[in-house]
Amino acid sequence: MCGIIGYAGSGNAVPIIVEGLKKLEYRGYDSAGIAIRGAAGFEVVKQKGRLAALEGRIKDSPLKGSLGIGHTRWATHGEPSDVNSHPHLGSGSRIAVVHNGIIENYKQLKERLERRGIVFASQTDSEVIAQLAEYYYDGNLLDTVIKTANALEGSYALGIMCLEEPDTLVAVKKDNPLIVGVSDTGNFIASDIPAILEHTNKVYYLNDKEIAVITEKDVRFFNMDKEPFGKELETITWSVDSAEKGGFAHFMLKEIMEQPKVVKETINSANIELPDISQFNKLVITACGSAYNAGVVSKYVFERLCRLPSIEVELASEFRYKDAVVDDKTLVILISQSGETADTIAAMREAKNKGAVTLSIVNVVGSTIAKEADHTIYTAAGPEIAVATTKAFSTQLIVLYMLAIKFAARLNRLSPEGEAELLAEIATLPGKIAEILESVDFIQKYASECVGYKSIFFIGRNIDYAIALEGSLKLKEISYIHSEAYAGGELKHGTISLVEENTLVVTISCCKRLHSKILSNAEQVISRGAKVLLVANTNEVESTDKLSQIRLPEIHELFSPSLSVVVLQLFSYYVAANKGLDIDKPRNLAKSVTVE
Ligand code: G6P
Numbered sequence: 001m002c003g004i005i006g007y008a009g010s011g012n013a014v015p016i017i018v019e020g021l022k023k024l025e026y027r028g029y030d031s032a033g034i035a036i037r038g039a040a041g042f043e044v045v046k047q048k049g050r051l052a053a054l055e056g057r058i059k060d061s062p063l064k065g066s067l068g069i070g071h072t073r074w075a076t077h078g079e080p081s082d083v084n085s086h087p088h089l090g091s092g093s094r095i096a097v098v099h100n101g102i103i104e105n106y107k108q109l110k111e112r113l114e115r116r117g118i119v120f121a122s123q124t125d126s127e128v129i130a131q132l133a134e135y136y137y138d139g140n141l142l143d144t145v146i147k148t149a150n151a152l153e154g155s156y157a158l159g160i161m162c163l164e165e166p167d168t169l170v171a172v173k174k175d176n177p178l179i180v181g182v183s184d185t186g187n188f189i190a191s192d193i194p195a196i197l198e199h200t201n202k203v204y205y206l207n208d209k210e211i212a213v214i215t216e217k218d219v220r221f222f223n224m225d226k227e228p229f230g231k232e233l234e235t236i237t238w239s240v241d242s243a244e245k246g247g248f249a250h251f252m253l254k255e256i257m258e259q260p261k262v263v264k265e266t267i268n269s270a271n272i273e274l275p276d277i278s279q280f281n282k283l284v285i286t287a288c289g290s291a292y293n294a295g296v297v298s299k300y301v302f303e304r305l306c307r308l309p310s311i312e313v314e315l316a317s318e319f320r321y322k323d324a325v326v327d328d329k330t331l332v333i334l335i336s337q338s339g340e341t342a343d344t345i346a347a348m349r350e351a352k353n354k355g356a357v358t359l360s361i362v363n364v365v366g367s368t369i370a371k372e373a374d375h376t377i378y379t380a381a382g383p384e385i386a387v388a389t390t391k392a393f394s395t396q397l398i399v400l401y402m403l404a405i406k407f408a409a410r411l412n413r414l415s416p417e418g419e420a421e422l423l424a425e426i427a428t429l430p431g432k433i434a435e436i437l438e439s440v441d442f443i444q445k446y447a448s449e450c451v452g453y454k455s456i457f458f459i460g461r462n463i464d465y466a467i468a469l470e471g472s473l474k475l476k477e478i479s480y481i482h483s484e485a486y487a488g489g490e491l492k493h494g495t496i497s498l499v500e501e502n503t504l505v506v507t508i509s510c511c512k513r514l515h516s517k518i519l520s521n522a523e524q525v526i527s528r529g530a531k532v533l534l535v536a537n538t539n540e541v542e543s544t545d546k547l548s549q550i551r552l553p554e555i556h557e558l559f560s561p562s563l564s565v566v567v568l569q570l571f572s573y574y575v576a577a578n579k580g581l582d583i584d585k586p587r588n589l590a591k592s593v594t595v596e
Pocket residue numbers: 288289290291292335336337338339340341344387388389589590591592593
C-alpha cells in the first residue's frame with residue numbers, strides 16, 4: 001500500500017526516482033509524485049492517475065537535482081487527487097515527506113497544529129507528518145525526525161528532506177517496510193528491492209524505529225535516543241531480469257510461466273529446522289487473500305496426514321480480534337507473500353502475546369513477519385510484481401505440503417517409506433505444471449468465449465473446494481466478473497437458485513473418490529441452463545456443447561491443487577486479457593496491504 005523511494009547521490013535523481021516508482025507501482029497506483037531539492041528549494045510535481053501521467057508532467061517541467069523522494073499512492077485518507085498525492089510539504093515548504101502507512105492520531109495532531117495557525121492543504125493523514133516536522137524543526141533534521149516519529153501513532157515508512165540540509169535524506173519506519181541501498185554513485189531508500197535493483201544489490205533492512213541518515217557519501221543509523229549503531233549489509237541475489245516483464249504481455253503471465261522453476265526451487269530449498277510438532281495439541285493457520293486460500297488447502301493436507309485433534313484456518317483479520325483460544329500448546333502458521341500484510345502481522349503478534357509458537361511462510365526476505373515469527377520458512381518464488389498472486393501461492397502450497405509430511409513423520413503417522421513416497425510425488429509437480437503450461441491453447445480459446453458471463457461459479461468437494469476458492473478469487477480480482485466458490489454439496493442449499501442460462505460453473509474434480517458426487521452437481525447445474533468447464537484428472541466424461549473439459553496430469557489427491565490452480569490462473573488471466581483489462585494492476589487493489 002503505497003511505494004516510496006528516495007535518492008541522494010551524484011546523478012540526476014529524477015529518472016532514478018521515476019524508474020524506481022515504476023517498480024513500486026504494484027503497491028498503489030491512484031496517484032504519484034516526486035520532490036527534488038533544486039537550486040532554489042523543493043520542486044514538486046504530483047499527479048492523480050497512473051505514473052505515466054506524472055511522467056508526462058515531468059517532461060514538461062525542467063526538474064533536476066541530486067536529492068529527491070518519490071511516491072506512488074493507494075489512497076486511504078483523502079480521495080486520489082493531485083493535492084492528496086505525496087510528497088507533502090510543510091506550509092513553509094521547508095520539509096518534504098513521502099509516507100507509506102496510516103497515522104492513527106493524525107486528527108489530534110492536525111487540530112493541535114491548526115490551533116497554532118498552520119494551514120493544511122490536503123485531506124491526508126500524511127500531511128500532518130510534514131507539518132509537524134516543520135513545526136518541530138530546530139536546525140537538526142535527525143532531532144526533528146526523532147521528535148516527529150515519537151509523536152506519531154500508527155504505521156509508517158518515511159522519507160524526509162529538509163530545505164536547510166540540502167544533501168541529506170532521513171528515513172525511519174514502523175510496521176511498514178523500508179530498505180536502504182548503497183552504491184558508489186549514491187544511496188537509496190525504497191519500499192522494496194526491485195525499485196533500486198538496477199543500481200545496487202547491497203541493502204540494509206531497516207527495523208522498526210531505526211533511523212537512517214543518508215547522503216551521497218554515507219549512510220548512518222541511529223536509534224530513537226540518537227545513539228549511532230552499525231547494521232549488517234546484505235547482498236540481494238535476484239537478477240535485474242527477475243523484476244522485468246521479459247517479453248511477456250503482463251507480469252502475471254510471466255509469473256504463471258515461472259511456476260515450474262520456482263516450485264522446484266522451493267522443493268529444493270525448504271529445508272529448515274522445524275518446531276517439534278509433538279509438543280502441540282492445536283494448529284492454527286492464518287493469513288489473508290490468496291495466502292488464506294493456501295491455508296484452506298493445507299488444512300485438508302494437515303488433517304489427512306497429521307490427524308491432530310484441532311486444526312483451524314482463520315482469516316487473519318478475524319483471528320486478530322476474536323480473542324482466539326491459543327496458548328503455548330498451539331502452533332500458529334502465518335502465510336504471507338509480502339510478510340507485511342497488516343492483519344497477518346497483527347494476528348502473529350496476538351498469537352505470540354498468548355504464548356503460541358509462530359511459524360511463518362514468507363516470500364520477502366527480511367520482512368516483518370519473517371523477522372518476528374519464531375520460525376520462518378521462505379518460499380523461493382522470487383520477486384512477484386503482478387498484484388494477483390500466482391507463483392507465490394504455488395510455492396506456499398509446496399512449503400505447506402512439505403511441512404505436513406514432516407510433521408506427520410514426526411508424529412509417527414507416516415512411515416519413512418510413506419514419507420519418501422509423498423516427497424517423490426511432490427518432486428513430480430514442476431514437470432506436471434510445465435506440461436499444463438505447454439498446452440495453454442485450449443484454455444486461452446475457451447476463456448476468450450467467457451468474457452460475456454455475468455457470473456462464474458467455482459465448485460469442488462474437499463480439497464477441490466479449497467482450490468475453487470482461489471480460482472474464484474483470481475477471476476474476480478482481475479476480470480471484474482462476479483464469482484463465488486461453493487462446496488459442491490452446498491449448491492442445493494441456496495446457490496443453485498442463482499444458476500441460469502448465462503452462468504458458467506467451473507467444476508474441479510481431482511478427488512477420484514468424490515468424482516461421481518461432483519459430476520452429479522455438474523449435471524444439476526447443466527439441467528438448469530448453465531455451462532460447465534470441468535477441470536479434472538479423469539477422462540471418464542464426454543464433452544458436450546454444455547460441458548467442456550481440461551484434463552490434468554495424474555497426481556496424489558492431496559497435491560492436486562498445485563495442478564488445478566495453474567489452469568484456474570490461466571483461465572482468469574485470459575478472460576481478463578480478452579476484456580483488455582489492466583491485469584497487473586486491477587482497480588482498487590494493491591499487492592501489499594499494509595493497512596487495515
Ligand atoms: C493482497 C494481494 C493478494 C494477497 C493478499 C495477502 O490482497 O492482492 O494477492 O494474497 O494481499 O498478501 P500477503 O502478502 O500477505 O500474501
